[in-house]
Amino acid sequence: MSELAIQTVDLLRRYGKYTAVNNLNLSITPGSIFGFLGPNGAGKTTTLRMLAGLLEPSSGQVFLHGQLIQKTSTAAAIVGYMPDFFGVYDDLRVWEYLDFYARCHGIEPAKRKSTVDGLLDLVDLSEKRNAFVQHLSRGMQQRLCLAHALVHDPKILLLDEPASGLDPQARVELRELLRTLRDMGKTIILSSHILNELEDICTNFGIMARGQLLAQGSLETLRQRSRPALQIKVLDDLERAMRLIGAQAGVLRVLEPAEETPNLIEVEFDGNEQQAAQLLLNLARAELPIADFHREDDSLERLFLQLVNDHVTEEQR
Amino acid sequence: MSNRAASRRWRLQPNPIVVKELRSRMRGGRAFMLLTGFLLGLGLVGYGLFLRATTGQNNGAPIFSAQVGQTLFAGLAFMLLFLVILIAPAVTVGAISSERERLTYEMLIATNLPSHRLLWGKLISALSYIALLLLAAIPLGSIVFLFGGITVRHVIQAAVIIVLSAITSAMLGIWASAMTGKTGRAAVVSYVIIGLVLGGFLFGAEIWTNRSTDPVPTGLLAPNPISALASSLGTLSGPNSSGMAFEGIPRAAGGGPGWWPGSNPFSNAGLDFPGWQTFSIGIYPVTDQFGPDGMPIIAEPRSVWRITLIILIMACLAFFWMALHAVKPRRRWMPTWGDAAMLSVTSLSLLGLGFWIGWWFR
Ligand SMILES: Nc1ncnc2c1ncn2[C@@H]1O[C@H](COP(=O)(O)OP(=O)(O)O)[C@@H](O)[C@H]1O
Ligand SMILES: [Mg+2]
Numbered sequence: 001m002s003e004l005a006i007q008t009v010d011l012l013r014r015y016g017k018y019t020a021v022n023n024l025n026l027s028i029t030p031g032s033i034f035g036f037l038g039p040n041g042a043g044k045t046t047t048l049r050m051l052a053g054l055l056e057p058s059s060g061q062v063f064l065h066g067q068l069i070q071k072t073s074t075a076a077a078i079v080g081y082m083p084d085f086f087g088v089y090d091d092l093r094v095w096e097y098l099d100f101y102a103r104c105h106g107i108e109p110a111k112r113k114s115t116v117d118g119l120l121d122l123v124d125l126s127e128k129r130n131a132f133v134q135h136l137s138r139g140m141q142q143r144l145c146l147a148h149a150l151v152h153d154p155k156i157l158l159l160d161e162p163a164s165g166l167d168p169q170a171r172v173e174l175r176e177l178l179r180t181l182r183d184m185g186k187t188i189i190l191s192s193h194i195l196n197e198l199e200d201i202c203t204n205f206g207i208m209a210r211g212q213l214l215a216q217g218s219l220e221t222l223r224q225r226s227r228p229a230l231q232i233k234v235l236d237d238l239e240r241a242m243r244l245i246g247a248q249a250g251v252l253r254v255l256e257p258a259e260e261t262p263n264l265i266e267v268e269f270d271g272n273e274q275q276a277a278q279l280l281l282n283l284a285r286a287e288l289p290i291a292d293f294h295r296e297d298d299s300l301e302r303l304f305l306q307l308v309n310d311h312v313t314e315e316q317r
Numbered sequence: 318m319s320n321r322a323a324s325r326r327w328r329l330q331p332n333p334i335v336v337k338e339l340r341s342r343m344r345g346g347r348a349f350m351l352l353t354g355f356l357l358g359l360g361l362v363g364y365g366l367f368l369r370a371t372t373g374q375n376n377g378a379p380i381f382s383a384q385v386g387q388t389l390f391a392g393l394a395f396m397l398l399f400l401v402i403l404i405a406p407a408v409t410v411g412a413i414s415s416e417r418e419r420l421t422y423e424m425l426i427a428t429n430l431p432s433h434r435l436l437w438g439k440l441i442s443a444l445s446y447i448a449l450l451l452l453a454a455i456p457l458g459s460i461v462f463l464f465g466g467i468t469v470r471h472v473i474q475a476a477v478i479i480v481l482s483a484i485t486s487a488m489l490g491i492w493a494s495a496m497t498g499k500t501g502r503a504a505v506v507s508y509v510i511i512g513l514v515l516g517g518f519l520f521g522a523e524i525w526t527n528r529s530t531d532p533v534p535t536g537l538l539a540p541n542p543i544s545a546l547a548s549s550l551g552t553l554s555g556p557n558s559s560g561m562a563f564e565g566i567p568r569a570a571g572g573g574p575g576w577w578p579g580s581n582p583f584s585n586a587g588l589d590f591p592g593w594q595t596f597s598i599g600i601y602p603v604t605d606q607f608g609p610d611g612m613p614i615i616a617e618p619r620s621v622w623r624i625t626l627i628i629l630i631m632a633c634l635a636f637f638w639m640a641l642h643a644v645k646p647r648r649r650w651m652p653t654w655g656d657a658a659m660l661s662v663t664s665l666s667l668l669g670l671g672f673w674i675g676w677w678f679r
Contacts, residue, residue: 052427056647072646073429081427087420091341103333104428148424 004063005030005156005187006051011060013046020046022211023060028189028204030065030155033182035202036191037304043211044191045084048158051189052081064156076105080149084160084191088141090134094125097133098147105152119147123177139170146177157181159190175201199300207307210315214307219300226303227252230267230276232283233292241265241288248282250275255309263291268306333430334438339445348446355404355450359396359457366392369591383466390461391550394475395596397454398546401483402515405447406507409490412439413644414500432644436491436637443487451480467553474549478622482542485629485636486511492636495643515543522599533599538621545625547597551618627667634663 004027011024021043028034038044049055051062053075062069064078089097098116107115120126123143128136136144142162149157163171178201181188190202199219206216215222234241238257242265246254250271257264269276280293296302370388416422425435461467489510493503518541522533538544600618642650 049423054423054427054646072426073431076427076429079427081424083420083423085420086424089337089341089419089421092337096337096340100333100337101424101428103330103336104425104430106330106429109330145424152429 003030004028005032005065006034006189007063008047008051009061009063011047011050011062012058013043013050013055014058020211021050021057024208024211024213026206026213026216028187030187031182031185032187032203033178033201034187034189035199035205036189036208037205037300038191038193038208039308040193041210042193042208044193044208045160046211047208048081048160048189048191051075051156052079052158054081077152078154079156079158080152080154081158082145082149082160082162084164086145088133088144090132092133093130094133094136094144095120095129097144098151101148101151107152115151119150122150122180123147124173139166139173142166142170142174143177146174150181155185155187157186157188159188161192162190163192163194196301205300207304209308209311212311214311215303222300222303226306227268228270229296229302230269230279231292231294231296232265232267232290233263234265234283235263235289235291237288238263238265240286241283244283244286244288245279248275248279250279266296332434332438332441334435335442335445338438338442352450352453355400356453356457359393359400359454362396363389363393363457363460381466382464386461386464386466387553389464390467390471390475391553391593393454393458393461394479394546394550395543395592397451397458398479398482398542401447401451401479402486402511402542404450405443405483405486406490406493406504406511408443408446409439409487410494410503410507411500412436412443412491413495413640414498414503415494417498418500426644426646432641435644436495436640439491440484440487440637443490444484447483447487451483471549471553474622475546477626478542478545478549481626481629485633488633488636488640492640492643495640514541519543519595519598523595526599532602532619535619535621535624538599538619539624540628542625542629543596544598544600545622547593548600548618548621551597551600552620623671627671630663630667634660 006026006028008024008026011021011026012019013021024043024047026047036044036047046055050057051064051069053062053069053072062075064075067074067078069075089100092100095116098119099112102112102115117126120129123146125136125140125144125147128140133141133144142165146159146162149159163174166174178188178190202219204216204218205222207214207222215225232241232245242254245251245265245267250269252268252270255266255268257266269279271279276295280290283290283293366389367385370385411418413422416425486507490503490507493506493510494500497503497506518537522537522544525531525533525537538548597618600621602619638656
């Protein structure tokens with residue numbers, strides 16, 4: 001147990017009757033960047049707040065580096081937390097802002113200045129040292145907020161939707177920063193509802209929907225769980241096409257087209273290439289207007305949608 | 318690091334909240350404009366009182382300088398009491414709720430800063446601003462000494478009542494802020510409570526005196542800082558019939574034209590500022606003794622202010638305790654043994670202190 005940076009045991013949180021987080025069992029190894037994925041309302045924020053000791057679980061436990069979290073102050077020493085929606089004290093200067101949090105963490109006066117300067121350097125805000133916080137851009141405020149979470153040199157960083165609302169340039173910078181932090185040996189958990197934001201920096205993933213953890217592990221282990229699929233774009237006569245496809249060898253399931261792509265039929269398919277070729281041939285013989293036919297790559301997004309879909313159908317049953 | 322080591326380190330440092338609040342509050346001109354307005358208002362009221370106290374001269378009646386001093390002192394003391402009671406919550410109702418509203422609260426709570434230091438910091442920074450107001454009022458207030466008629470004891474008593482009321486009022490604002498989490502709601506709650514305590518109890522005493530000949534019960538007087546101040550100011554003594562010497566001659570209050578029985582030349586003078594009769598409702602015990610001139614002789618005012626001080630201190634502690642629990646992310650309302658111990662230690666020390674200085678020099 002002490003090997004894990006974060007472990008939750010049957011973590012559960014209710015708001016009234018609504019269960020926002022349901023029996024969550026997370027295990028996160030030290031030094032990993034853990035991507036916490038899930039649609040809005042999945043319970044990511046609720047989970048992170050419980051990890052930070054800011055919200056009391058209805059039941060279950062949180063262990064940070066083997067230590068049971070029962071008080072906010074226990075978590076505070078181990079964790080740096082950046083909320084999804086945060087405000088800043090805009091009548092303070094940038095250095096005063098960090099100095100304030102340094103004081104709140106009880107950092108000695110002698111070390112305070114070097115801490116603040118080091119962090120400003122790390123998040124690339126040294127030039128803005130004397131600017132008022134309200135005059136910073138959104139991306140800069142985000143970085144400043146990230147810096148505030150690092151003031152006491154925590155082992156674990158909890159970042160809730162750190163990339164939301166950032167322009168592409170700022171995202172690239174954030175990614176750089178996260179890599180630097182990982183190299184410093186920190187365990188980082190970041191949540192997101194946008195998948196490709198995370199794919200290339202995270203070492204591990206947890207996929208969450210409706211309060212439940214659907215899968216966790218490295219990208220490779222998750223990929224093994226994903227079923228290959230075909231995407232077929234049919235311009236007309238969708239009903240007939242779907243019936244025909246459903247009757248072919250190798251087809252597991254035909255999904256209803258999504259609203260935004262009404263002509264795109266998604267097919268779960270575990271047949272070989274021969275069977276795929278036969279499927280296309282049959283569609284052409286039936287004189288269906290096929291505009292596109294390809295094998296879907298096994299991206300995180302696909303896996304994610306599959307898992308969430310499965311989960312929803314399971315719940316409906 | 319151990320908690321103990323951390324708290325030892327903290328004790329040596331200024332409260333981070335105070336540092337932050339002072340950095341941002343004192344920035345820009347707002348704080349100083351309010352200060353200027355406050356002093357101007359105080360000056361105007363003082364001048365108005367002076368004019369009122371000296372109008373007797375225009376009618377040919379002699380005026381003692383001491384009477385002017387007493388009127389000015391009482392008027393300024395009430396004015397200060399009102400102002401600090403009203404301003405203090407305005408400074409503190411946002412203490413916790415504004416942190417919640419501008420989404421900085423979680424980040425603050427997620428630091429190592431203990432909740433009591435958070436609250437303490439908010440209280441100190443609010444009070445330091447109010448202290449600035451009070452200190453700035455001292456030069457103006459000391460004009461009173463030019464006229465005389467008051468004693469150091471009265472000044473200290475009034476100062477203690479005003480300062481403690483300010484602290485309680487500030488603590489009320491912090492409590493409302495922590496409990497409601499919304500600045501607007503906290504302001505409404507605070508001012509309704511202040512209105513009820515200041516106005517409600519006076520009104521209650523008024524109704525009591527109209528309905529009953531029994532003395533107003535202490536319970537209707539003691540919780541009200543206005544009654545407390547009135548009971549302290551009520552012991553300002555008038556001149557005796559031989560003229561200038563001041564001693565503790567019983568006076569009537571609210572008893573028509575005869576303020577100082579037996580000293581008719583001054584019958585229209587004395588503590589002559591607007592509202593005195595209202596404020597001192599129930600403070601003077603009912604009497605059946607009459608002076609040679611037929612005016613009722615009224616004994617010493619009831620010194621309810623001592624009980625008021627105890628009530629205010631207890632209220633502060635209660636507000637602090639509740640706010641302390643409300644700011645924690647994990648609220649628990651069960652009092653701990655520590656709370657019980659704290660309560661008994663404060664009660665006992667208050668009692669002991671009271672007896673030790675003989676109920677605080679009368
Ligand atoms: N304070 C709260 N009171 C009631 N319901 C809440 C509260 N916070 C979150 N919820 C509900 O819990 C669910 C999970 O919310 P959240 O953890 O914020 O999801 P996510 O961060 O994944 O978008 C949502 O359905 C939300 O409506
Ligand atoms: Mg969220």
